[in-house]
Amino acid sequence: MSMAPAAVQAGRRTAPRPPAMMIARRAVNRLTLPVLLLLPALIIIAGLVGYPLVRTVYLSFTDTGLGELIYGGSTWVGLENFREVFADEHLRASLVNTVVFGTACVVGTMVLGFAVALLLNQRLKGNLFFGVAVLLPWAVPALAASAIWKWLFDARYGFVNWALVNLGFEGFADYAWFAGRWSAFVAIFITVVWQSFPFVALALLAGLQTIPKEMLQAAAVDGAGAWQRFRLVTLPLLRPIVAVLVIFSTIWDFKIFDQIYVMAAGVPDRSADTAAVAAYREGFALSHYGLGSAVAVVLFLILLAFSLVYVKLIGREGELG
């Protein structure tokens, strides 16, 4: 990007100054092609992202129900829906769940992803096989994975309880994972992390392989131990990749839907619902489209805030580098 203006200026200095008309026409010509090329993508983005976003924000300020959605005639209620989002015990809890559980999932995914990437980077026997095997959870559709894990955690017939009992934890005979909020979150956490670490691991592995061996060897010669080499050489070099992965993971884990929809449906008082599921249920089960949209808008704003913070952080990294 920074090269282009320099080249243009250089060209201008050598050539004779063209008349103003010519400059204007050339500028238009220069702009027409990029705009034309971008247009199809812009139209699709405006239609598929822009319109739903604008419409959801609009709905969140109205009292739209099913009837109003079909025949129109909803009324503007201002910030009433947003007041309700924070006043309603269940909706407020779902926002807290989103932030706390989402953050836990991001941390879990990053830690496991890093560990697996470092292992795969060790050039051990059979690493190609493990590299492919690690990808498999990522290839399973989230809905199918949730159903499978729900069975694995089944109270009487699940593998998890069977294994725990056989390992000597007798208390897990008929243990009902989804009968309580915290145990349900443990089961869902494992499912989410299991599904999202492969992407993180492979992206980090790619990053690890770009680090010149000489640098690590030099550090070793200078007397740095394994942990110091990781902390002082590897981690700083991977920081841009890590930052991007954290943003992606945050966005994915905060708007998590499938796993919660399938696995948390029976948790007492729906106390393990996240904002995405709560918005869906408020809209489609109760026909409170206005309130459901308000939940979605709040979730959107939370994600926007997190993303802006991260983008700021990356920007600073770039300047320092």
Place this chain on the structure above:
Amino acid sequence: MRRFGLAVAALLATVVAACGGDDNNAPADKASTGGKLEGSISVWIMDPGSPKIQGVVNQYGKDFEAANPGTKVDIQFVPWAQAHDKFVTAIAGGKVPDVAEMGTTWTPEFADQGALLEQPGIGDGEYVSSLVDAATLNEKVYGKPWYAGARSLIYRKDMLEKAGVEPPKTWDEMTAAAKAIKEKNKGVYPVGFTGLSEHMYLPTIWQAGGEIATQEGDTWKSALNSPQAAEAIDWYSSFYKEGYVPKAAVGWEEPDAQTAFINGDVAMLIAGGWGYNSIIATKPELEEKIGTALTPTGPSGKGTAFAGGSHLVQFTESGNHELGAAFIDFMLQPDQLNKFTGEIGFLPGTTAGIEASGYLEDPQRKPFAEQLLKASAVYPPSPKWGGLEGANIFDGQIQKVMKGEQAAQDAVAELATKMDEEFAG
């Protein structure tokens, strides 16, 4: 440029002419289709969960197509658990089926949205009357009763014998039987009372002598904030608290409890004739081990169960009302109807169908028929009821009581408030 303009003008002229032609022909078209049926309809039927019953329904489509050449019936099966959401999405998106099976408690809700077509020609005594009531909104009927049923008690004879108890006839006997079964059958839970089955726990309120809601003019008012309702929820939850119900059942839906019964993990279950049929179909060797009885009676002396069932409805936005109506009438002919209800374990929704069913002569199935005809009631036919059900507002509170996190009296008081909010909104 001028040539281009001419071309556009010519094109526009053609389009206008075509439109005009359409307009002129439309009424004539409508009039001419009166005699002969044509076109295609899409039909949504709730998934009965058995390939055999799906076959019966698919056969309706084939037989109807054969009887009416030039018609096409496209049948899709929708799982009950997703059906309410799916209807809402379909109506909101304008992509409705032409004919659908609809749970009786949803019909007033969707009729109130203007999504359903009024059904004319509902004669007196032709249909099961409580099901016609359930389809009625502002004195207009929006669905034709297809089938109906009420839940009764299903139990494992061998497990009750081992515990030395008779099938319970009252609440107290049920509690005592549960205690005995727990002691004598290792690894078996006496009862399959779950947290996500309002058709199991809400009727206990009737059995205790309470009401769920009462009509006040145009709107409904919750009647849950009563000692009877609290007593009912307390009794229902006591089984979970005592360990007579699997710990996981607080998050179970009815099919989960049925699976547990089939696996021999649960000895007594509140289930309908359809559940009975599906249990036998899954594990035929259970047939001789299973007994059936009326729902145990509560302190009021009543053993009232919920009369559930289905309507066949048509949507206003359907493109072929005439063919849809003809297909519904075809499905409701007594001999056609009994092919389905006999298989699925429900009673037909038409009086002629019930007479042809022979249900009352079968000892195993007789309790289900008696339950429906003599000891059953319907939930308030309010347009808001479907939304209340869809949002599971009851489940959360019942789960809290089951887990001992809230007293039953507080739970029903909170529920009454939530219900009144929904009725009013």
